[in-house]
Amino acid sequence: MKEMSGADMVVQALVDLGVDTVFGYPGGAVLPIYDALFNHPSIKHVLVRHEQAATHAAEGYARSTGKPGVVLVTSGPGATNAVTGITDALLDSIPMVVLTGQVPTTLIGTDAFQECDTVGITRHCTKHNYLVMDPDRLGAVIHEAFYIATHGRPGPVVIDIPKNVQVATGSYSVPEKIEHQSYRPQVEPDAGAIAQAIDMIAAAERPIFYTGGGVINAGPDASAALRQLVSLTGAPITSTLMGLGAFPSDDPKWLGMLGMHGTYESNMAMNRADLIIAVGARFDDRVTGRLDAFAPEAKKIHIDIDRSSINKIVPVDIAVVGDAGRALDALIAAWADKGHKARDLGEWWRRIDGWRATRCLDFPEKKDAGAEIMPQRAVKALFDATILEGEFVEWVENSHLLKRAFREVAVIGGLIERQHPGKRKTGKQVTFSTDLIFDVLRKYEPDHLLIEAAWADARERLTDVARLGDLLDRAAGTMVHQRLERISPLAIPVLVLIGRENVAASDLDDALLGELADTLAATAMGGA
Numbered sequence: 001m002k003e004m005s006g007a008d009m010v011v012q013a014l015v016d017l018g019v020d021t022v023f024g025y026p027g028g029a030v031l032p033i034y035d036a037l038f039n040h041p042s043i044k045h046v047l048v049r050h051e052q053a054a055t056h057a058a059e060g061y062a063r064s065t066g067k068p069g070v071v072l073v074t075s076g077p078g079a080t081n082a083v084t085g086i087t088d089a090l091l092d093s094i095p096m097v098v099l100t101g102q103v104p105t106t107l108i109g110t111d112a113f114q115e116c117d118t119v120g121i122t123r124h125c126t127k128h129n130y131l132v133m134d135p136d137r138l139g140a141v142i143h144e145a146f147y148i149a150t151h152g153r154p155g156p157v158v159i160d161i162p163k164n165v166q167v168a169t170g171s172y173s174v175p176e177k178i179e180h181q182s183y184r185p186q187v188e189p190d191a192g193a194i195a196q197a198i199d200m201i202a203a204a205e206r207p208i209f210y211t212g213g214g215v216i217n218a219g220p221d222a223s224a225a226l227r228q229l230v231s232l233t234g235a236p237i238t239s240t241l242m243g244l245g246a247f248p249s250d251d252p253k254w255l256g257m258l259g260m261h262g263t264y265e266s267n268m269a270m271n272r273a274d275l276i277i278a279v280g281a282r283f284d285d286r287v288t289g290r291l292d293a294f295a296p297e298a299k300k301i302h303i304d305i306d307r308s309s310i311n312k313i314v315p316v317d318i319a320v321v322g323d324a325g326r327a328l329d330a331l332i333a334a335w336a337d338k339g340h341k342a343r344d345l346g347e348w349w350r351r352i353d354g355w356r357a358t359r360c361l362d363f364p365e366k367k368d369a370g371a372e373i374m375p376q377r378a379v380k381a382l383f384d385a386t387i388l389e390g391e392f393v394e395w396v397e398n399s400h401l402l403k404r405a406f407r408e409v410a411v412i413g414g415l416i417e418r419q420h421p422g423k424r425k426t427g428k429q430v431t432f433s434t435d436l437i438f439d440v441l442r443k444y445e446p447d448h449l450l451i452e453a454a455w456a457d458a459r460e461r462l463t464d465v466a467r468l469g470d471l472l473d474r475a476a477g478t479m480v481h482q483r484l485e486r487i488s489p490l491a492i493p494v495l496v497l498i499g500r501e502n503v504a505a506s507d508l509d510d511a512l513l514g515e516l517a518d519t520l521a522a523t524a525m526g527g528a
């Protein structure tokens, strides 16, 4: 038990919890915590320009590392600006702890300067939230908040801390064991449900694995167990956008992503299956489409750590509540114990191969002089040289993100919004700090390629291909300048906006796109 100020307690708890990065924006009601942060150089602070960006960056950090993202913002507008990212983290099951400053306890409820009811506002978009009125409770609350954010279905937790609680002295100790009164997520799957599920899998004639973000959350071992179970059963597998990276895309059993932007074969296979094994996926409407027509012939097994996800949208035949990794391990063990052998799924695979033969991701290559460059080709040229992501779901996921490895994908799933492009990438860059990350965005105006270094004032449209070199130099120069000037400790993502229709600059050919990618990649590496 140690006596210290509330602000010191906050930072000490972060240190004890192994936090190495905080994304934030200072303001009056949170300055005592900022002052305390100065004394702890082990925690890197990433200064953003807007609180929403801090939450998105923290999401990117969490998706890339598996650790909770931490955000520090002030009261009132600081807290309300963070709400979009908090809601996004809730939808996408991302562990995040958001520390918000609050007006002093004596002013709460008086319409004080920069006051808002943060706990009330964030009640419906957090997994849990706190208003800490007593400095002696602060340490325990922070440890509990991290527990809640990271256990069971991950999600955002807000801790609202009045300024006088940050200044007051209280006692701090690291709790020996954290247990919430009512929150006890079930991690171990029920043995009876596992036994029924494995018999159903072994008996199915047209099974398909439908996996999601829960497999990523369950960690790399879950991804390995998934590969093993798919291999044992010989069944095809598809995944949601959020589950990409958990299964290798070069495995012949991989059908590609499913859903409205998914492959023809994965959607047809889901629709015609007699058994769907849903692992850490939540039957999102981008995947199911019309519920009355969704997989009409299939029995469904649903593995999910959140009991409330099960039977929420699609009624299922077997519910397995628990961690995806533990459930997959248990299914593998049960497969061996019961002596199951893979069925001959030849007929099922022949149907799938027929759907595959449509080659739905192919796009016309227009190589004639003066022909337009297809956006898919532009995206591919950048992808080949860089880490590339984007909100351009229609082009990016289908062609390229599918090839990404575990935890390399940090796209926004549930609540995509257009105003803050690239911010999840900030979090990702903290993790993969030497890589240049391209962000490809949809632009509703055709006929131009727009290059900008994020956060730089300069942005220019490329309508004359002769100016490509200039623009590249300028974008690269801005990146190097920002790093040298320590405006940002990070590599600066370069946004390449591609016209909605096509990139119509007729001379912009493969060689130039390659040059674009090479130049930017080389600059990013060299400028580090």
Ligand SMILES: Cc1cc2nc3c(=O)[nH]c(=O)nc-3n(C[C@H](O)[C@H](O)[C@H](O)COP(=O)(O)OP(=O)(O)OC[C@H]3O[C@@H](n4cnc5c(N)ncnc54)[C@H](O)[C@@H]3O)c2cc1C
Pocket: 091, 092, 093, 152, 153, 154, 211, 212, 213, 214, 215, 217, 218, 239, 240, 241, 242, 243, 257, 258, 259, 260, 261, 262, 279, 280, 281, 282, 283, 284, 286, 287, 303, 304, 305, 306, 309, 322, 323, 324, 325, 393, 412, 413, 414, 415, 416
């Ligand atoms: C423009 C746009 C287009 C989109 N198009 C598509 C599309 O075509 N196809 C598509 O798939 N998505 C698409 N999306 C994304 C879509 O909105 C959803 O975010 C996504 O489908 C949800 O993925 P998920 O089911 O894997 O759930 P997630 O949101 O990743 O939720 C994970 C589920 O797993 C559970 N879980 C969490 N941790 C664990 C654990 N350790 N063990 C077990 N269970 C766990 C959770 O309780 C939850 O039910 C699109 C998004 C945008 C913005």
